[in-house]
Amino acid sequence: MTLAPSPVADVPVDDTDPFSHEVLEDPLPFHTALREAGPVVYLSRYDVHAVGRYEQVRAALVDWQRFQSAAGVGLSNFRTEEPWRPPSLLLEADPPRHDAPRRVLTSVLGQRALRTLRERWTADAEQLVDQVLAAGTEFDAVPALAEAFPLRVFPDAVGxxxxxxxxxxxxxxxxxxxxGPPNDLVQKGEHRVAQLSGWVGEQCAREALTGDGFGAAIWAAADRGEITPQQAPLVVRSLLTAGVDTTVHAISAILYGFATHPDQWARLVADPSLARVAFDEAIRWESPVQTFFRTTTTDVRIGSTVVPEGRKVLMFLAAANRDPRRWTEPDRYDLGRDPSGHVGFGMGLHQCVGQHVARLEAEAVLTALARRVRTIELAGPTRRHHNNTLRAWETLPVRLTVG
Amino acid sequence: MLGVEQVGARWRSGTDRAQVQVHDKVRVADGVVTLTLAAPDGGRLPDWTPGAHVDLTLDNGLTRQYSLCGDRWDAYSYRVGVLLEPAGRGGSSYVHEQLAPGHVVGLGGPRNHFPLVPAGSYLFVAGGIGITPILPMIAQADLLGAEWRLLYGGRTRGSMAFLDELSAHGDRVQVRPQDEHGLLDLAGFLGHPRPDTPVYACGPGPLLTAMERACAGWPARALRTERFVAAEQGAPVRAGAFDVELRRSGRTVTVAPDTSVLEALSAVGVEVLSSCRQGTCGTCETTVLAGVPDHRDSLLDDDERAAGDCMYPCVSRSCSDRLVLDL
Structure with missing residues (x-):
């Protein structure tokens, strides 16, 4: 990465590496500094601009005209650099190419399409929770629940x-x-990437998918001409890329929220219909997806700073979700809050297309837990899992009491 | 150079019932005006795709659907074209005779039942005011470098809107007024069936019926039509307040004309999780137990709307005096 001088004069400059292990371990102080520095900050380490306040993050998210995604939503600029894989037809596309794949996936993953899954997932969650509790009330919640449930239901749902x-x-x-940047976190995955990509690619073929899942529904849309047969496997790939880790970390975030806010767990037990709010509040509070980049398509003024055309802009969704300009007591995990409008799923036409799937998964797990578990507390030292984009837990030891 | 959108009242104080303000009204052909519409607060309007329409609720209480025919890269204005229909029930004559710059009208959608599917080549056929959804489609086909041709018919040249804009496309566009050329030569325009070429047609019923016949030899789903419903048949929308009964909590909330159901619920402490507040994301989906929703979202198709068993309270309202929700 070349170090360039600040391209404009009157913009706060920060030389922190937001992808360093120090920041990934605890990004909150950096997010605070970013918000306080101004509506836009120049990150000299990577020669990019960054926004961390709710108002500017939200404005950039919805403004697809001036903040494009097709040049990549990571640090790498697809205008000048070769992507590591064929770009996503959803995440890394702009209108008009984005339209048809998005329309199809919106329909395949829509709330109404999920109604048939609700009953099955509720039963699956109850079964999983019964199994886990039968084995003991002290365990690592990451593998036992946060990973186990999505891995149990989502691949089947895709088919x-x-x-x-x-x-x-x-x-x-x-x-x-x-x-993120090509740091050690990227390097550690590179030796396997060809194998993993190959396997994922094979799963996206029509023949590899069952006849009743999301994957088959995507191929059916191709048969109806709504997307092309060339697009169908890449749309399936989006499910497999973005549909698992994100939900795993979201469920971890909820469990961490409850383990550290026991009064909120009591509230959920008393009123299980708060499960949906509990999920979105966890997305706001922990922001499993912390950041995405956009690329300016024209000179854009943010505050008093002009960000020139063709620049990468790093949007800190996590910082926006705890911006005190928008949220009261933002650091509290609070089921009494209305978390509507958080940007943890993004906002605008790229807003997470799978959010209803994730919400349903989390609701199933939480409802099952709330039926049986009276208290949740941490039972030992927790450990973060570092990822350039995701806020995650490696291990989350919990102790439950069953009522 | 434009500033980043200043995020305003929309997220600070919740949403108001969606409205747009008439910024401009221009006569573009005999019996056709275009309206330029913008958000009253000057903010972004909801995103749309070619083929989409909006519902406009006019001051006289009528709701009408109009295809969006402007530039989607302009997030701050919509353009619609409106044909005067003297035999209609009052929507188009209201727009032509009374609606003026500065007036505010209710907005529903946008919704798209006529989306442009990806392809390397397209054929477009438009009759009269049916040209409106086709305009953004050909702009998009151009942008993607697709092959395309348009056959555009109308009663007389003077009645055909947007001829000036279309002239930039040269001989890709065939303009065929009926008084000069007679009925459209659909068979000649379509030529031999091609498996990879969707055919988009919009216009009056007889044209679409003729298109169905002309495309009989084409692959299934090649022909994609939108029945241009100039005939005034928008659903009635209550101008006044209505009641929302919350079955689970046993409360009843009155929704005033200038607030959304979501806001009315929030005002009495009933929080429904929401996100976009434009009827596009689906987060606030709520089960309807009784009453008839006035659907104003971009998500439900016609069958789902008719089922009436769910609604998006950020934008949708009520056709009946009372709605009963599972809240």
Whole structure:
């Protein structure tokens, strides 16, 4: 990465590396500094601009006209650099190419399409929670619940085969690391990336998918001409890339929130209909997806700073979600809050297309837990999992009491 | 150079019932005006795709659908074209005779039942005011470098809107007023069936019926049509307040004309999780137990709307005096 002088005069400059292990371990102080420095900050380390306040993050997210995604939503600029894989037809595309794949996936993953899954996932969650509790009330919640549930239901819902599912989490982890700079987190995944990408690619073929899942529904849309047969496997790939790790870390975030805010757990037990709010509040509070980049398509004024055309702008969703200009007591995990409007799923036409799937998964797990578990507390030292884009837990030891 | 959108009242104080303000009204052909519409606060309007339409609720209480025919890269204005229909029930004559710059009208959608599917080549056929959804489609086909041709018919040249804009496309556009050329030569325009070429047609019923016949030899789904419903058949929308009963909590909330259901619920402490507040993301989906929703979202298709079992309270309202929600 070349170090360039600040391209404009009157913009605060910060030389922190937001992708360093120090910041990834605890990004909150950096997010605070970023918000306080101004509406836009120049990050000299990577020669990019950054926004951390809610108002500017939200404005950049919805303004696809001036903040494009097709040049990549990571640090790498696809105008000048070769992407590590064929770009996503959703995440890394702009209108008009974005339109048809988005329309299809919106329909395939829409709330109404999920109604048939609700009953099954509720039963699956109850079964999983019963199994976990039967084995003991003290365990690491990351593998036991946060990973176990999405891995149990999501690959089946997409319709991929049984073999090789252990590749899903490492593939997603690498894909989200790859939005950052080519640091050690990216390097550690590179030796496997060809194998993982190959496996994921094989799962996206029509023949590899069951006849009743999201994957088959995407191929059916191709049969109706709504997307091309060339686009269908890449749309399936989006599910496999973005649909697993994100939900795993979201469920971890919820469990961490409750383990550290026992009064909020009592509230959920008393009123399980708060499960949906609990999920979105966790997305706001922890922001499993911390950052995405955009690229300016024209000179854009942010505050008093003009960001020139063709520049990468790093949007800190996590910082926006704890901006005191927008949220009261933002650091509290609070089921009494209305988390509506958080940008943890993004906003605008790229807003997470799978959010209803994730919400349903989390709701199923939480409802099952709330039925049986009276208290949740941390039972030992927790450890973060570092990823250039995701806020995640490696281990989350919990102790439950069952009522 | 433009500033980054100043995020305003929309997220600070919740949403108001969606409205747009008429900024400009221009006569573009005999019996056709275009309206330029903008948000009253000057903010961004909801995103749309070619083929989309909006519902406009006019001051006289009528709701009408109009295809968006402007530039989607301009996030701050919509353009619609409106044909005067003297035999209609009052929507178009209201727009032509009374609606003026500065007036504010209700907005529903945008929704798109006529999306442009990806392809390397397209054929477009438009009759009369049916040209409106086709305009952004050909702009998009151009942008993507697709092959395309347009056959555009109308009663007389003077009645055909947007001829000046279309002239930039040269011989890709065939303009065929009926008084000069007779009925459209659909068979000649379509030529032999091609498996990779969607055919988009919009216009009056007889034209679409003729298109169905002309495309009989084409692959299934090659022909994609939108029945241009100039006929005034928008759903009635309540101008006044209505009640929302919350079955689970046993409360009843009155929704005033200038607030959304979501806001009315929030005002009495009933928080429904929401996100976009434009009827596009689906987060606030709420089960309807009784009553008839006035759907104003971009998500439900016609069957789902007719089922009436769910609604998006950030934008949708009520056709009945009372709605009963599962809240």
């Amino acid at each position: 991929i085969g049984r073999d090789g599912r252990e590749h899903l989490l490492p593939y997603g982890d690498h894909a989200f690391n790859a939005f």
